[in-house]
Amino acid sequence: MTQAKNDFLxxxxxxGDAKRLGKYSPELIGFRPLVVIDHHKGNEGFGDSVWIEPHRSSTAEMVYDLAVALGADISTxxxxxxxxxxxxxxxxxxxxxxxxHTFAVAGQLVSRGVRPDLVASNLYDNYTLGRLRLMQEVLATLEMHERDRIAIIRVSQKMLERTFTTMEDTEYFINLPRAVxxxxxxxFLKEVEPDHISVSLRAKGQCDVSLVAAQFGGGGHRNASGFRIKGKNMEGVRDALLPLLRQGV
Structure with a gap:
């Protein structure tokens, strides 16, 4: 028997918005009640019950506080x-x-058995040789603009094919030019498919890249945002972005 959509929480x-739920978004947002917990400032609230706190470091920090408030047992x-x-x-x-408070929560999680060294190793010390070669190719695309205040890198489908990698292997690459x-x-311009570009933006200081991302239908945080755009190649997206970014740096 098929259950009604209002049988599910x-x-x-x-x-940040319903579109980011992916291809199943129309089906998922049809379930009721729908609870949204988030820390993206651009989230306008698309659920029946909404908890949004943009000043929070992460949604996970909020979930931890909720678990404590509910008296839930937090396993290792x-x-x-x-x-x-x-x-x-x-x-x-x-x-x-x-x-x-972020550090206090992290400390409580460590007291519950988390080993920060193992988490860091799993996150940052598990490169494949292909990923390292992909990083080499991506860094070779580096462009510097506006007296070295704007850095642009890119990855194409051909790079992924040459190095036997996937787009997931590009995680954290954007932190390399940001560190200059x-x-x-x-x-970071990523060719998802021809004329379909995913863009990640990372900033330091008072630069608010969420305002730029919003102009392309995206969003995020002041210092970390992104968007996707169809109908332009990477050069076209770069040329559309640069005038907007120059206003903020």
Whole structure:
């Protein structure tokens, strides 16, 4: 027997808008009640019950507080998942949204059996040889603009094919140009398919890249945002972005 959609409680975590639920978005948002827990400031609330706190370091930090408030038992495995989510969403506790409460939550998770060294090793020390070669190709595309304050890198489908890698292997690559001392905004152009480009934006200081992403239908945080665009190649997207980024750096 097929159950009615209102027989399910659906919880949406860390999703700035319904479109980011992917191809099943129309079906998922049809389930009721729909609860949304998120920390993206562009989230306008698309659920029946909404908890959005943009000042939070991560949705995982919020979930931890909810679990404590409910008196839920947080297993070691659950603690590892929450710690990992906080670690990645704060850029290893480097982003400005990282607060004293963030560290307090991380400390509580460690007390529940999380080993920060193992989490860090699994996240950052597990490159394949193909990923390293892909990084070499991506860094070779580096462009510097606006007196080295804007850095742009890119990855194409041909690069992935040559190195036997996938788009998942590009995770954290954008942090490399962002780490350059003069850079205020780093841009990563990713060719999902011909004329379908995914763009990641990372900034430092007062640069608000979420405002730029919003102009292309995207969103995120002030220092970490993104969007997708169809109908343009990577050069076209770069040329459309640069005038907007120059206003902020």
């Amino acid at each position: 659906t919880v949406c975590l860390d999703c 495995r659950a603690a590892e998942c929450l710690y990992t989510a906080i670690n990645t969403d704060t850029g290893s506790f480097r982003y400005e949204s990282t607060s004293s 001392s003069s850079v205020r905004v780093a841009v």
